[in-house]
Amino acid sequence: MKKVKTRIINGINKPISIAPLVHFRVLFGLIMFISVARFVFYGWIATQYIEPEFHFSYYGFSWVSNPGETGIYLLFITMALSALGIAMGYYYKVSALLFFLSFTYVELIDVTNYLNHYYFVSLVAFLMLWMPAHLAFSVDSKRKGFTISRIPYGYVLAIQLLLSLVYFYAGLAKLNPAWMMEALPLKIWLPMFSHLPLVGAWMSELWVAYAFSWFGAIYDLSIPFFLFYSRTRPYAYMAVLIFHLSTWLLFPIGMFPFIMILATTIFFSPESHLKVASSLRNIFRKKSATAYSSSNEPYKTPYQKLIWNLFAWFLVIQLLLPLRAYAYPGNLFWTEQGYRFSWRVMLMEKAGYAIFHIRDKVTGREWENYASDYLSPMQEKQMATQPDLILQFAHFLQQKLADEGFEEVEIRAEVYVSLNGGMNQLLIDSSADLTQIEDGFAPKTWILPYKKSL
Amino acid sequence: MRCKSLGISLFMVTGLIGLLPSCVEDSAEENQQETSRIPVLENLASNIIVPGYENLHTQISLLDHSVKDFTTEPNQANLTALRTDFISAYSQWQKVSFLEFGPAFSQTLRAEFNTFPTDNFSIDNAIESGEFSLTGFSTQNRRGLPAMDYLIYGLADTDEAIIEKYSTDDNAGNRKEYLLALSQLILSKSDLVYNQWLPSGGNYQEEFIQKDGTDVGSSFGEMVNALSQYLERFTRDARMGIPLGKRSQGVIIPRNVEAYYSEQSVPLLKAHISGMKDFYLGKQGDNDGKGFYELLQEIRAGEDEGLADRILAQFDLILSRLDQVPSPLSTIIQTNPAPAEAAHQELQKQVILIKTEFSSALGVLITYQDNDGD
Numbered sequence: 001m002k003k004v005k006t007r008i009i010n011g012i013n014k015p016i017s018i019a020p021l022v023h024f025r026v027l028f029g030l031i032m033f034i035s036v037a038r039f040v041f042y043g044w045i046a047t048q049y050i051e052p053e054f055h056f057s058y059y060g061f062s063w064v065s066n067p068g069e070t071g072i073y074l075l076f077i078t079m080a081l082s083a084l085g086i087a088m089g090y091y092y093k094v095s096a097l098l099f100f101l102s103f104t105y106v107e108l109i110d111v112t113n114y115l116n117h118y119y120f121v122s123l124v125a126f127l128m129l130w131m132p133a134h135l136a137f138s139v140d141s142k143r144k145g146f147t148i149s150r151i152p153y154g155y156v157l158a159i160q161l162l163l164s165l166v167y168f169y170a171g172l173a174k175l176n177p178a179w180m181m182e183a184l185p186l187k188i189w190l191p192m193f194s195h196l197p198l199v200g201a202w203m204s205e206l207w208v209a210y211a212f213s214w215f216g217a218i219y220d221l222s223i224p225f226f227l228f229y230s231r232t233r234p235y236a237y238m239a240v241l242i243f244h245l246s247t248w249l250l251f252p253i254g255m256f257p258f259i260m261i262l263a264t265t266i267f268f269s270p271e272s273h274l275k276v277a278s279s280l281r282n283i284f285r286k287k288s289a290t291a292y293s294s295s296n297e298p299y300k301t302p303y304q305k306l307i308w309n310l311f312a313w314f315l316v317i318q319l320l321l322p323l324r325a326y327a328y329p330g331n332l333f334w335t336e337q338g339y340r341f342s343w344r345v346m347l348m349e350k351a352g353y354a355i356f357h358i359r360d361k362v363t364g365r366e367w368e369n370y371a372s373d374y375l376s377p378m379q380e381k382q383m384a385t386q387p388d389l390i391l392q393f394a395h396f397l398q399q400k401l402a403d404e405g406f407e408e409v410e411i412r413a414e415v416y417v418s419l420n421g422g423m424n425q426l427l428i429d430s431s432a433d434l435t436q437i438e439d440g441f442a443p444k445t446w447i448l449p450y451k452k453s454l
Numbered sequence: 455m456r457c458k459s460l461g462i463s464l465f466m467v468t469g470l471i472g473l474l475p476s477c478v479e480d481s482a483e484e485n486q487q488e489t490s491r492i493p494v495l496e497n498l499a500s501n502i503i504v505p506g507y508e509n510l511h512t513q514i515s516l517l518d519h520s521v522k523d524f525t526t527e528p529n530q531a532n533l534t535a536l537r538t539d540f541i542s543a544y545s546q547w548q549k550v551s552f553l554e555f556g557p558a559f560s561q562t563l564r565a566e567f568n569t570f571p572t573d574n575f576s577i578d579n580a581i582e583s584g585e586f587s588l589t590g591f592s593t594q595n596r597r598g599l600p601a602m603d604y605l606i607y608g609l610a611d612t613d614e615a616i617i618e619k620y621s622t623d624d625n626a627g628n629r630k631e632y633l634l635a636l637s638q639l640i641l642s643k644s645d646l647v648y649n650q651w652l653p654s655g656g657n658y659q660e661e662f663i664q665k666d667g668t669d670v671g672s673s674f675g676e677m678v679n680a681l682s683q684y685l686e687r688f689t690r691d692a693r694m695g696i697p698l699g700k701r702s703q704g705v706i707i708p709r710n711v712e713a714y715y716s717e718q719s720v721p722l723l724k725a726h727i728s729g730m731k732d733f734y735l736g737k738q739g740d741n742d743g744k745g746f747y748e749l750l751q752e753i754r755a756g757e758d759e760g761l762a763d764r765i766l767a768q769f770d771l772i773l774s775r776l777d778q779v780p781s782p783l784s785t786i787i788q789t790n791p792a793p794a795e796a797a798h799q800e801l802q803k804q805v806i807l808i809k810t811e812f813s814s815a816l817g818v819l820i821t822y823q824d825n826d827g828d
Contacts, residue, residue: 044823047823048823115824115825188814188815188817189817191753191817192667192668192817194490194491195491195492195666195667251825252669252819252823252824252825253824253825254824254825255824256824346825349814349817350814351809351810351811351813351814352809352810353805353806353809353810355802358703360703360704363704365703365704365705366704367699367700367701367702367703367704368695368700368701370686372686372687377820378820378823381820406703416806416810417810418810418811418814420814421754421811421814421815422759422811423759423761423811424806424807424810424811
């Protein structure tokens with residue numbers, strides 16, 4: 001046992017070239033800058049952060065408020081500049097901190113904008129705070145005339161493990177009867193591409209939906225191992241390219257494929273990174289063969305043990321967090337209790353419609369309210385399928401009605417949801433007065449059980 | 455060694471994929487997903503939408519003709535003829551009103567044709583002052599068919615008194631001018647939209663058929679979004695829910711029914727639902743081609759939940775509930791709202807079907823925003 005521990009510690013502290021980490025820093029900074037620019041370019045700041053009257057907050061983060069038009073633009077400017085700062089290694093630690101804070105803050109404003117890959121970016125940005133990624137090939141190192149060529153392997157390993165967790169849990173989540181045995185929801189989604197040239201004809205074939213489902217699950221579960229193992233790595237990376245590029249072609253998933261394609265380069269050996277670096281330098285006709293001189297001492301910090309502990313706890317939390325879903329009763333896809341932060345991606349087709357019934361206790365009058373009067377189409381779509389968001393919206397309505405002079409109201413929600421194209425059914429107890437219910441971590445007893453249709 | 459391990463993994467992956475078709479062959483046969491959206495688009499364009507606009511254009515031309523006859527010679531015969539043409543035109547409008555995409559969307563046809571309740575006080579004031587500009591967003595509730603509804607049914611209690619408003623009344627001249635202007639406006643709008651669809655005009659028909667995807671800008675994306683939004687806001691709410699007080703803290707607003715003055719609310723709503731049903735079926739008269747109904751059947755074959763038929767049955771249920779609603783709707787809401795409430799309930803059920811299962815089955819997107827990745 002002790003022997004294993006020493007071996008692990010030795011492995012973590014073993015000096016390797018800084019090149020993989022530096023390249024990761026540059027690629028991460030650049031792709032983040034592009035992502036932010038793209039977000040701004042599409043005008044999503046307005047549609048997601050300025051126009052909506054109401055924002056859904058994360059449980060425990062209701063103190064995160066929308067900073068208003070000027071504030072949100074400042075946050076995005078900070079995000080863009082600090083992403084560039086990360087890429088160039090310019091005041092790196094400050095840039096990394098600013099990027100982590102601004103990005104995470106913006107994500108926390110509205111749950112309906114939640115995407116697993118945004119969460120992934122926040123996590124990576126957090127890890128980057130503690131990385132000595134600016135000690136070579138950076139403005140900082142040039143400025144200080146100080147370059148480090150070797151770092152302990154643990155830094156690179158932390159990112160590799162996080163990536164592995166993401167893939168593995170994404171794969172594990174696919175091992176459910178609907179995905180594996182019924183090819184759902186791909187069976188619903190793929191025929192939408194039957195108008196495409198060449199591949200179009202295949203997209204309506206049922207076996208293609210099954211092949212995609214199974215390949216996706218096997219890919220996610222196995223790719224971390226194949227990337228770690230040096231002999232399979234080149235082929236595994238080919239698979240990474242094929243997989244992510246095909247999902248990018250088929251689904252509107254934004255920058256995620258590119259983030260993963262670039263991030264997984266961290267699995268390549270330091271030697272490969274150095275080789276690529278020197279050939280790139282040849283192209284740009286730099287005189288020295290490499291930016292990574294190998295003469296000086298490996299990176300040392302008095303806080304090394306503390307950082308390893310931090311990384312270890314970080315990874316343990318990441319390992320445990322997705323498992324919380326199993327503590328809740330019922331069908332996870334239906335209740336979505338413990339669904340977020342667990343790398344459950346593209347697993348279901350879900351559409352809902354919510355009717356809010358208001359009853360004024362003073363006059364006994366009854367009427368209806370619809371989310372479309374207050375929410376953006378995107379917010380409405382997300383809200384109508386997720387019980388915790390329905391509850392938040394009901395409380396927002398209660399506040400709204402109180403402002404209009406209706407102090408004593410009952411609010412009930414009649415919410416119909418279709419899961420994976422099945423017959424719609426009531427999601428929550430339509431007789432429950434939502435003004436009397438508070439959100440929490442306890443199982444939501446007012447969610448109705450999912451009845452499998454035929 | 456390297457080749458061996460790689461070979462095994464490759465073999466496993468291809469083997470599994472290779473095995474799959476044979477495992478699922480049985481269900482594959484009943485699951486023939488021969489999705490063909492283009493024939494649906496072709497049928498909807500050439501047999502439903504374009505003839506629908508053509509018919510509207512014809513009816514509005516006839517209406518404009520009767521308006522001219524009536525204003526030249528305001529008498530009972532001309533008023534009766536005008537009203538007949540008005541109801542025909544209004545009924546035909548119901549059948550194309552929900553096509554809020556393409557030219558109709560860019561020309562804001564719905565707002566031009568059918569913004570109700572109409573602002574009768576402002577119309578009176580405009581006629582009295584003789585200064586009426588009928589352009590711009592702010593005057594939408596002073597023009598279109600609801601304004602005409604007021605001007606040919608609502609000016610007085612008797613026909614004689616209404617005819618007097620156009621003959622002996624002090625403002626008869628202005629009133630005629632106002633009516634003529636209204637008629638001219640909707641005529642030119644219907645002409646514009648119709649021509650933009652025609653191959654000899656803007657040929658939107660071709661663009662409509664070419665955009666055969668399901669993404670946001672595609673014809674299916676636009677149709678499904680338009681249909682579900684229209685059904686929710688303008689069919690269920692504007693025509694039923696709002697008068698019933700569903701959107702006003704339970705206080706009924708009988709005056710907000712469609713066609714308040716002519717009391718045609720229920721027949722018009724029936725024409726509207728029939729029009730939507732025919733559009734769903736891809737049917738025009740006896741000519742029943744491919745529509746959403748057939749597409750759903752193709753996509754959902756084998757799922758055995760009968761979504762295509764359930765939506766169709768829901769249209770029929772709405773129509774039969776509407777048969778139970780006596781006219782005029784504005785009075786029924788006050789005296790005996792139960793049948794109207796029942797019709798509203800069924801409209802609500804259709805909204806749910808369209809917004810959940812229908813949208814899911816067709817897989818259309820509502821925004822350009824990123825989805826969760828893989």
